Amino acid sequence: MAQYTPEYLPTGDEIAVIKTSKGDIRVQLAGKDAPIHVGNFVELARKGFYDGLKFHRHVPGFVIQGGCPNTRDLTSDEVVKKAGNPFAGLGTGGPGYSIKEEYSTNPNNKHLDGALAMARSQDPNSAGSQFYLCLGPQHTLDSGYTVFGQTVEGKDVIGQLRVGDVIETIEIENAVD
Template sequence: MALYTPEYQPSGEEIAVIKTSKGDIRVQLAGKDAPIHVGNFVELAQKGFYDNLKFHRYVPGFVIQGGCPKTRDLDTDQVKAAEGNPFAGLGTGNPGYSIKEEFSTNPNNVHEDGALAMARSQDPNSAGSQFYLCLGPQHSLDSGYTVFGQTIEGKDVIAQLRVGDVIEGIEIENANA
C-alpha cells in the first residue's frame, strides 16, 4: 500500500475534540513532533471520516481503540458481538492508504496516561486511521507506535469508554485554513 503524505501542515496549536457517546475528550495534538500523523488525523477528522465509527477494542488498564471504518455500518450491539472474533474484521480497516511511522523521529514519543497514538499492523509504516488512547502509562509501546497527542481534558470520559461506544465526530480547534 502506498504511503500517504498529508497536505495539511500542522502548526502545533491544534486541539482535537473527540466527541463520544460518553462525553468529550480534548487532546493537544503534537504537530511539531509527529507532523505526518497529526496532518493525517486532522484531514480525516475534517472530512468526517471518524463520524459514527465505534470503539472496537478495549483492554482494561491498557488501551481503548477506535477509528476502524469497518465499524461504521454496525450498531453498538453488533460491534460488541464481534469483539474478539478475528473473522469479523474489526480492527483491520484503514482509509485506503498508510502513513510513515514517526516513533523513531518523535522526541516526545512517550505513552503516558491519556496519550493519543496510532495503531498499526506488523509493518511499522502501516498506520492509517485507527487510534488508541492509553489507559495509564504504556512505555512498552514507546519504541514501536507513534504518539501524536496528549489528553488535556476528559480522562474521566476515556475511563468510561468501552467496545461499541460511538465516536460521534472529531472537531479540530486552531486548525490552519
C-alpha cells in the same frame, strides 16, 4: 498499500475534540513532534471519516481503540458481539493508504496516561486511521508506535469508554485553513 503524505501542515496549536457517546475528550495534538500523524488525523477528522465509528477494542488498564471504518455500518451491539472474533474484520480497516512511522523521530514519543497514538499492523509504516488512547502509562509501546497527542481534558471519559461506544465526531480547534 500506498504511502500517503498529508497536505495539512500542523502548527502545533491544534486541539482535537473527540466527541463520544460518553462525553468529550480534548487532546493537544503534537504537530511539531509527529507532523505526518497530526496532518493525517486532521484531514480525516475534517472529512468526517471518524463520524459514527465505534470503539472496537478495550483492554482494561491498557488501551481503548477506535477508528476502524469496518464499524461504521454496525450498531453498537453488533460491534460488541463481533469484538474479539478474528474473522469479524474489526480492527482491520483503514483509509485506503498508510503513513510513515514517526516514533523513531518524535522526541516526545511517550505513552503517558491519556496519550493518543496510532495503531498499526506488523509493518512499522502501516498506520492509517485507527488510533488508541492509553489507560495509564504504556512505555513498552514507546519504541514501536507513534504518539501524536496528549489528553488535556476528559481522562474520566476515556476511562468510561468501552467496545461499541460511538465516536460521534472529531472537531479540530486552532487548525489553519
